[in-house]
Amino acid sequence: NSLHDFIRGLPKAELHLHIEGSLEPEMMFELAGKNGVSLPYASVEEVRAAYDFEDLQSFLNLYYAGAAVLQTEQDFFDLTHAYIQRARADHVCHVELFFDPQTHTERGIAIETVFSGIARALREAKAAYGFSGSMILCFLRHLSEESALSTLEAALPLRDAYADVWTGVGLDSAEVGNPPEKFAHVFTIAQAMGFRLVAHAGEEGPPAYIHSALDVLEVERIDHGVRAEEDPALMQRLKTSRIPLTVCPLSNLKLCVVKDLREHNLARMLRDGLCVTINSDDPAYFGGYMNANFIATADALQLSREELVQLARNSFEASFVSDAQKKIWY
Ligand code: HPA
Ligand code: ZN
Incomplete structure (x- = not known):
């Protein structure tokens, strides 16, 4: 299929990727064994079967x-390194990855362990093949704002050492x-410190959450x-302002936000x-990385080459x- 080849060859940026969501079952088992973490599954096949x-x-x-198997700096490096290899294979040349x-x-994992492993993989990829990447620290919204504040406070001493990668x-x-x-x-507080700001909104929550x-x-992005x-x-506001939406089609399908990709908006x-942008969200859990998302969406919604x-x-x-940098890329 020549449209699929066209998609594969398009240079693209990924802006909605949770690095913990790129943990493939094979690595989950490997790290569980190495770190002595017990998993409620007997095999890789059983893990995949649970993803329903x-x-x-x-x-x-x-x-x-699943994220509980990640313990050492090397674990976070290996996770990020594996994602970068898959991204490069999909002609992703830039990622702004989320981490939790x-x-x-x-x-009980030190926050510096998390920063260090992810950042080392991003820096190595930049040096080795010019792959560009940065990190967006995400707060877990089911926890309190006090917990988010202490997380930001705990990360602040790392700010200078990670200024090249930690952007938002x-x-x-x-x-x-x-x-x-x-x-x-x-x-x-984060805005006053100069961080770029994004938030998940309007996935399962109402449009009012996008407004707030x-x-x-x-x-700056939804x-x-x-x-x-x-x-x-x-809709008019998003159109006029060109506030980007980082949409994740296979995620929306797997989490029943849409019943069928052909109904996706x-x-x-x-x-x-x-x-609008296309992204993979948690590719190890939702059945596909960037090109799989592009291809499934293009087929379901009959996207033209111009639209791609x-x-x-x-x-x-x-x-x-x-x-x-944007001028260089497009
Ligand atoms: N929505 C909310 N939280 C998440 C997601 C998502 O799509 N992926 C990982 N954490
Ligand atoms: Zn997400």
């Missing part, structure tokens, strides 16, 4: 359990019942945002002029790199 989700929470339960320090510090903060985990405004204070992510947290379509005024929003180029261009436009 009914909503975001049913996924998060397995995602947090609270998932690890709650288990975000907000993820269970959305409904945990609106953006719960984190107003910590986002105000923009108005209260003052985020992660997911697919429920924006229920609010015409919000990505093409409608793109054709309406919004800055626009999606790739949007991913660079929406990225947090300098304008000079």
